[in-house]
Amino acid sequence: MEREVYELAYKHALKNAVEHGGKASVGAVMGKVLVERPDLKEKAKEIIPVIKKAVEDVNALPLARQKEEMENYDYSSLRKREKKGLPELPNVRGKVVTRFSPEPGGYIHLGNLRSALVSYLYAEKYGGQFILRFEDTNPAKPKLPYYDAIREDLRAVGIEWDKEVIESDRMDIYYGYARKLIESGGGYVCTCSAEEMRRKRAEKEGCIHRNNAVEENLELWDSMLEGAFGEGEAVLRLKIDPSHPNPALRDPVLFRIVTSVPHPRTGYRYHVYPLYNFACAVEDGLGVTHVLRGKEHQANGKIQRVIQRILGLATPEYVHFGRINVEDKDSSVPMGKRYIRQALREGIIEGWGDVRVPTVRSLLNRGILPETLREFIEEIGPKKSDIHVDMEHIYGINRKKLDERAKRYFFVEEPVELIVEGAPEVEARLPYHPNHLDYGERVYRFREGEHRVYISKKDLPEPGEEVRLMSLYNIRVEETGETVKARYAGDELRGKKIQWVPVIADAIDAEVLHPSGRKMLGVIEWYAQELREGDIVQLERVCFARVRSNQGEKITFYWAHR
Structure with missing residues (x-):
């Protein structure tokens, strides 16, 4: 080890000497050695004589020889990378409004945090507005504890929002836009069974109800709201193209009836609920200028644009980024809320903040600093390609911060x-x-x-x-x-x-x-x-x-x- 430390010290002594007229400083060289090899800090007393010897040998050389020997070493790793920050958003006109819209069906993980932080940082960058919006119109998914858990985790990493929206509070707004959709001829009520609907979609066959008159669709829609249909007996569909190459765009369902489970916030007050694409299209069309989300939503974006066009709503700029795949050799539970829920039900873990799960709460509990997570997310930004990240990379960022304070x-x-x-x-x-x-x-x-x-x-x-x-x-x-x-x-x-x-x-x-x-x-x-x-x-x-x-x-x- 002594020879290895000597070579490292000699390399840094050459650079320090050339920068200071031919004379290197033991203290400066010691600092550079410990930055490059933080594992040597606990051996600092032992390596001081070795570093002194390297500095003495370098200082004994003429300046010209020092410069010559510097050519034998690579100093590129010592150059600080320029912090580029986030790339510019496309088509910025006026005030920028972004949003993060989690479903309160669990605690947030790194993938969710990326969407939240990138959206927040862009609003901050442009002096705009950041909205936290809870997408909770599937009554079977949200649970009351998750609303506060998401708020707490966002605040813990330094995210504050200018406005909060809870979609289940805005059902009457969605009903109004649904009526407008029907009146424009862009939507129809379908009473086909789920099995029949799947078959017709697979065969690219149009539903018999898509040609119903507007008045008939409005009557059926009112009947849905009044409770004349049971769960699964009627849906509101978007009229696009039953033979579209993408099955997701073959007259997708926009509203369905749910009576089997009460909503955790509104109970049985409503029983006709909008699906993701309708509520999202309306909310984003009411003032959001830029939507930053995963590329798995690209097909949804096409549906949402159609809805916004028919309803006369604004269409935001959609920025889709790739997936983030985190490899953690330490964690015993895979990333993904379904795996965590299963581990919870089976009693394998104590909770969403358990040290064994890859949630943001768990990382914070373990001592991963909020500024580490922010730096990591800023580093990867909204890249379009999928990213494979080893947790060691995040640990490395955190280690540098903790090493100076712990x-x-x-x-x-x-x-x-x-x-x-x-x-x-x-x-x-x-x-x-x-x-x-x-x-x-x-x-x-x-x-x-x-x-x-x-x-x-x-x-x-x-x-x-x-x-x-x-x-x-x-x-x-x-x-x-x-x-x-x-x-x-x-x-x-x-x-x-x-x-x-x-x-x-x-x-x-x-x-x-x-x-x-x-x-x-x-x-x-x-x-x-x-x-x-x-x-x-x-x-x-x-x-x-x-x-x-x-x-x-x-x-x-x-x-x-x-």
Whole structure:
């Protein structure tokens, strides 16, 4: 490792020297090395002599030789990428109005968040208006807790809306536009059975009702509203083309009757409900200028344009982007609300914010910062192509942000007691953060003689092996078993490092909940008792983690990432 650090330091020393008249600074080079290799931060004291040697060697060279040797190294990765931001919206005329329109049938995931954030950021970019609209006209899908859950998650990532619309509050508006559609000859009431409708669509055969007179359709429509038909006995359809190449455009259904389930907000007040395309076409046509959504809605866009044209409503600019496919090797539940619902019903997970599911609530619970999610969404923007993203990419963004702010603590998984004989009196002073001494430090005092600490079972040395207890001293292991016995072996920096937790009174039990479903059980150092719910810390050499609860005798963490 020493040679690797030397080469890295030498590379940065050359660049720093050339930029400063031939003399490199140890501090500046150290900073560059730790930026490129953040894993070396815990070994900062050990690598300082190596970095000093590299700087001395570079400073001994003439400036011309330094410039010549720089040509042997690639510095392209050090150049900061220009932040491009979101591309311009098409056909901006006047005030920009965007919207995010979730169905309150679950918590939002990354795909939903992309649509919400992109829409919000464009409204912000143009000084426009952002609308939150709940699409809840299928009474079987929405549930009351999800309305507030969506609001909470949007606010948690910094999204505020200028206006909120709940579609189930606007049924009379939809009924008025349905009547207008019928009067214009653009819609008709169909009383075919569902089976017959499917058959005729498949055979590109027109429905016998599509040629009914406007007056007859209006009478049938009024009968639907008055309750003369039962569920499945009548629908309102859009008159387009029964032989259209796209089956979705063969006179699609716009309204249907639902009497088997009450709406969670309005109960049985209504029984004729608009389908997605009708309510969406009307709402978007009443002032939304730009709709940003997934390309799976392209066929819907064609239907909605027809509805808007017939009703004399405005047609917004539609910007369709590709799917986002997130690969997370840690998560044990796939992305998709149907998978999460199933896991909930089967008792596999505790809720939508469970660490094992890929929802926004879960990511926030784990310690993924709101600004990380925002940066990630801004980075991918409204690209038309499908995007395959490894969660490691998001973790990488988050890691850079947390690394500069998270306090450090020792956590030992599967603890084994270690007894060190012949140890001198020693005071271990452990900074909460290597770069922020103002954070303070943890201090542990050991008297001369026998010292007792916990180490992890996975770090258990072999008899005769010499290792270093991090920031403490070296030991030589003499005996292993349920208790490990060792002898003090000096203070020179050498050997494999392992972390430890002092055996002080009652050690604080800790568990880390991993997205795979595994629970990492162990002990955490005494100073962790100061942690509060929501604090994000680094469990050294283990992971970044967020405090779920601190019960005094036990602290539970959510695993964020390494």
